[in-house]
Every structure is written in C-alpha cells, then in structure tokens.
Amino acid sequence: MQNLPHRRYGDAGLQAALPQAASHSQVPSSQIAPVSFKPIDSTETVSSETWINSTHTSSDDALTASFIVRDVQARLSGRVPGPEWSAHGMTSSGWDILRRLLKDSVNHDKLRYDYFPGTQTFVHRMPSHTHDLACNGFAQIVLRELTWICHGAPEKQQFLRNAFLCCRGNGFYGLVIEVAYAQKSKQLEKLAQFYLFDAHLNTQKVVGIAIDYDRSKRVTLHTWQRDNSNAATSGRIQHYSQEVRTETGARVSGPPLQISVFDIAPPSLVPSSLHGVTIPISLEGLCDDIELGEDATTQRERYALEKARRFQTLGGLDCNDCDSSEEGENETNAGTRRVDEDYVLSRAGLESPESGLPNSNL
Incomplete structure (x- = not known):
C-alpha cells in the first residue's frame, strides 16, 4: 500500500504465539539502548502518538538504528526471547539509516519487518508456522x-x-x-x-x-x-x-x-x-491449515528445547554445525505479499505499487 509501512520479507514461515511482554523486556544488559530509544508496547503500534521529542538529534538516529540491528540479530539467533511483534520508535530519518544497516546484515534474507511512518514505528516480526x-x-x-x-x-x-x-x-x-x-x-x-x-x-x-x-x-x-x-x-x-x-x-x-x-x-x-x-x-x-501450523510450531519449540539441552550437556560447546541450515529451510515457504496499516512494502525485491515495478509471480 502507498503511504503504508515499509515491509521486508525474509519469511519465518505462516506467524504464531505472541507473549504479551513489551519489545525489550529481556534485552541483555550488555546491549545498552541509546538515551532517545523508547521501546513501544506492541499493542500500541498502530494507534500510539509519535514518540520523538524536541531534543532528538541525528546522532540519536544512528545509535538507535545500531541498537535495533543488534536486537534483531539477537532475536534471530534465539539469544533474546520475546514477542513475535517487536516494536520500536524510529524517526523517518532514522529509518533510512536502519534500512541500510538491515540490508547489509548477514541475516537480511531471513528478515520480515515493517515501518509505520504515521506513528514512526519500526516492527520486527518473527511469525510462526x-x-x-x-x-x-x-x-x-x-x-x-x-x-x-x-x-x-x-x-x-x-x-x-x-x-x-x-x-x-x-x-x-x-x-x-x-x-x-x-x-x-x-x-x-x-x-x-x-x-x-x-x-x-x-x-x-x-x-x-x-x-x-x-x-x-x-x-x-x-x-x-x-x-x-x-x-x-x-x-x-x-x-x-x-x-x-x-x-x-x-x-x-x-x-x-x-x-x-x-x-x-x-x-x-x-x-x-x-x-x-x-x-x-x-x-x-x-482449521486444518491452522492446526497444521500449530503442530509445526510445537515441534519447533520441542526441537529448540532439545537443542538447548544438548548445548548444556556439551558444556557450552557450539552444537550448531550439524543443523545450522535446518532452521532456515522452512523459513521461506509462505510466499505471500502482506499489506499492513500505513506501511510501504519492501519484501525481497518487491517494491510498493507506486514504484511502477511489476508484482512478482510467487
């Protein structure tokens, strides 16, 4: 949609089970947020007022963008548990910086995110099956x-x-x-x-x-x-x-x-x-499709627990070598183009309709 959020698709699979915590309730202490950074309760993403105050500077944009990238990477790696809809305040100028950083990240092909210019909100999504x-x-x-x-x-x-x-x-x-x-x-x-x-x-x-x-x-x-x-x-x-x-x-x-x-x-x-x-x-x-997704989500959660147990059994040694690609194999099977309130679509080569580019045939 035009004047919509800016979405990137790197699919995590068709999206599930959200804890009700705020976006950064479990950020490690080693990740220190910039002063101007303000996590947004995900229930307020569409309707919240603009969070930017008069003391905001361009340097704050760079700090906030860097912090969000670190947080996104931590969420993708599983080090930081949290809701599937993780929202952060972000100015339009900061969004330009953040978008460049995300495109340069090693996990860009796995990302799904939105930017809502109307409320100046960035949302990182990690949907379940x-x-x-x-x-x-x-x-x-x-x-x-x-x-x-x-x-x-x-x-x-x-x-x-x-x-x-x-x-x-x-x-x-x-x-x-x-x-x-x-x-x-x-x-x-x-x-x-x-x-x-x-x-x-x-x-x-x-x-x-x-x-x-x-x-x-x-x-x-x-x-x-x-x-x-x-x-x-x-x-x-x-x-x-x-x-x-x-x-x-x-x-x-x-x-x-x-x-x-x-x-x-x-x-x-x-x-x-x-x-x-x-x-x-x-x-x-x-209902069949929903329950199939619920079963897949349960299996993935069991796999994650078993992986954590193996990690502890091995005394903290990295046990990802044998299954490093397994997580990504089913992460790109949705093949859907989504449109959300007030965002601009940017999923893996798809641009918003106003760009004049043709739709992809998925």
Missing part, C-alpha cells in the same frame, strides 16, 4: 477454487497467489488477508478501515483471521467491505464475524465464507461467464 500456514492456506484455497472455476478460460493464469490477492491486469485491485497476532487482533478493524478507505490499493474486501495465541484455542473469521448499498452509506463498513473454533479447540460448523470473483478482479477483467461466481472457503479446511 501457525500464522503463516493460516494465511497461506487461505490463499491456496482461493487459488485452487479459481483454477477450478476458470478451467479452460485464458484468464485463469491472471490471478496471483499473495496475501493481497489480485490479478495481473490490475495489481492495485484486490482482497487483503490479515492473520492477527494476539496484540494485533484489537487493531484488525482499524487495519480494515485503512485498507478500504485510506490506502492507495483499491481493496474490495478485508479478511481477518484472529487466532487467540497463547491464551485459548479460539479462532474467529472476520470480513470487512464497503457498504455500497446507497450514497449515504458509502463511507461505512459492513462487518461480518464467525467463530471457527471455540476456546477449548472444538470446531464450529458453519457455511463456507463466500469470496466473489469481483473481490479479486474488476468486472472488466473477468469473463462474462464468471460474473456472479463466488469462491467457497471451507471452515474445515481453514
């Missing part, structure tokens, strides 16, 4: 159904498999998919408002999948779209929500979510034979 598989699973269902209903039509190859689902004929028009972190779930409606009315992308519908990470097994499906029933309601949003799984993990049966072909492509690019066609999204299939 639960989050990523939920988002990818939804996109795959849409793609599979599109392939089926478009079978034999020349237009069937126009649809891109992204978390902003669109067609090649119009990369600004489409459907947004948001899978909510625990902290982020309260912001879903604000994100939907932004996508539908404030972003430069011509978003037709926002689908939100709220997963109650670390607190319960509840999963809720939301959709938002403009109320176009008449001119008086054109600035309003129609909201629909449906419980998919209860707090105890019991699946809730219900009708599939219906996605119109016009939510993804404008009528001018859709063959007349497909006008009025909808894509059913099975709640059972969505």
Whole structure:
C-alpha cells in the first residue's frame, strides 16, 4: 500500500504465539539502548502518538538504528526471547539509516519487518508456522477454487497467489488477508478501515483471521467491505464475524465464507461467464491449515528445547554445525505479499505499487 509501512520479507514461515511482554523486556544488559530509544508496547503500534521529542538529534538516529540491528540479530539467533511483534520508535530519518544497516546484515534474507511512518514505528516480526500456514492456506484455497472455476478460460493464469490477492491486469485491485497476532487482533478493524478507505490499493474486501495465541484455542473469521448499498452509506463498513473454533479447540460448523470473483478482479477483467461466481472457503479446511501450523510450531519449540539441552550437556560447546541450515529451510515457504496499516512494502525485491515495478509471480 502507498503511504503504508515499509515491509521486508525474509519469511519465518505462516506467524504464531505472541507473549504479551513489551519489545525489550529481556534485552541483555550488555546491549545498552541509546538515551532517545523508547521501546513501544506492541499493542500500541498502530494507534500510539509519535514518540520523538524536541531534543532528538541525528546522532540519536544512528545509535538507535545500531541498537535495533543488534536486537534483531539477537532475536534471530534465539539469544533474546520475546514477542513475535517487536516494536520500536524510529524517526523517518532514522529509518533510512536502519534500512541500510538491515540490508547489509548477514541475516537480511531471513528478515520480515515493517515501518509505520504515521506513528514512526519500526516492527520486527518473527511469525510462526501457525500464522503463516493460516494465511497461506487461505490463499491456496482461493487459488485452487479459481483454477477450478476458470478451467479452460485464458484468464485463469491472471490471478496471483499473495496475501493481497489480485490479478495481473490490475495489481492495485484486490482482497487483503490479515492473520492477527494476539496484540494485533484489537487493531484488525482499524487495519480494515485503512485498507478500504485510506490506502492507495483499491481493496474490495478485508479478511481477518484472529487466532487467540497463547491464551485459548479460539479462532474467529472476520470480513470487512464497503457498504455500497446507497450514497449515504458509502463511507461505512459492513462487518461480518464467525467463530471457527471455540476456546477449548472444538470446531464450529458453519457455511463456507463466500469470496466473489469481483473481490479479486474488476468486472472488466473477468469473463462474462464468471460474473456472479463466488469462491467457497471451507471452515474445515481453514482449521486444518491452522492446526497444521500449530503442530509445526510445537515441534519447533520441542526441537529448540532439545537443542538447548544438548548445548548444556556439551558444556557450552557450539552444537550448531550439524543443523545450522535446518532452521532456515522452512523459513521461506509462505510466499505471500502482506499489506499492513500505513506501511510501504519492501519484501525481497518487491517494491510498493507506486514504484511502477511489476508484482512478482510467487
């Protein structure tokens, strides 16, 4: 989205389980933050006021950027546990410095981050398989159904498999998919408002999948779209929500979510034979993908504990040689383009739509 956050994708897999701690509650004492540095509670990322004060200088930007890079590297290495959504205050001038430092870092291909210019906030994301598989699973269902209903039509190859689902004929028009972190779930409606009315992308519908990470097994499906029933309601949003799984993990049966072909492509690019066609999204299939991600996340946590035990058994010797690549093998399997409130997309070669560069075919 234009005037959006600046996102880099180096995938950590489809994103999960957020502790509720602030971004730097467990920073080692050896990492001393600059005076102007102020961690931001991740629940305030979208709505918080600008944190920069009148005493801020350009030298503070460099110090803060260096500190954030060290913190990001520590989080990637596992030395600093913390939430998957780690937010820091950062000026726009500091963001220019930080972006250069991140691009020069050895782990740049594994990074996923956003910059929100509206609130001057940098966010480092370390999503789990639960989050990523939920988002990818939804996109795959849409793609599979599109392939089926478009079978034999020349237009069937126009649809891109992204978390902003669109067609090649119009990369600004489409459907947004948001899978909510625990902290982020309260912001879903604000994100939907932004996508539908404030972003430069011509978003037709926002689908939100709220997963109650670390607190319960509840999963809720939301959709938002403009109320176009008449001119008086054109600035309003129609909201629909449906419980998919209860707090105890019991699946809730219900009708599939219906996605119109016009939510993804404008009528001018859709063959007349497909006008009025909808894509059913099975709640059972969505739950399957979420639970697959939860199982993968649990396995990774067990692996991390076992790795820590081996490390202690070996007396602190480095035991990474035999499995140094294992962590990264599954870190780049999501293949989705995401758009969040007030950011500018910059994922691995993808630039924001205003750059004029074509979308990648993932």
